[in-house]
Amino acid sequence: MLASEIIKRPIITEKSMLLVEEQNKYTFSVDKRANKVQIKKAVEELFNVKVVKVNVINTTPKKKRVGQHQGFKPELTKAIVTLAKDSKIEIFAA
Structure with a gap:
């Protein structure tokens, strides 16, 4: 996957x-087939930052x-x- x-x-x-x-x-909202290693590589590649840790949360569909x-x-x-202390992503800056 890209x-x-x-x-x-x-x-x-x-x-x-x-x-x-x-902190x-x-x-990010991510593809549900991606694992932590793939997510880490994708963020480092797209934003040129150093990733320290990745936590993944799977939500179940809720009835409405x-x-x-x-x-x-x-x-x-x-x-x-x-991210590492010296890393920052600029899209989140308003």
């Missing part, structure tokens, strides 16, 4: 931005309903990537 196929998009929420400011951890209609929220895989 690095651009592994990393789908950054996840920008209040909680993820606090992780960026306080230098960045959150609106009136008569029911369905599921999508299944997601998130990766929380810890």
Whole structure:
């Protein structure tokens, strides 16, 4: 898999931005077939940074309903990537 196929998009929420400011951890939505080693290589290749640690979270699809209609929220895989102290990703800077 290519690095651009592994990393789908950054996840920008209040909680993820606090992780960026306080602990230098960045959150991405990733392909569910990718493992930690592939995610680490993809982030280092795309953003030219040094990755220290990768944590992966697999979310299950949750049942939702609106009136008569029911369905599921999508299944997601998130990766929380810890960078070295001198590394920084500029897309998260606002």
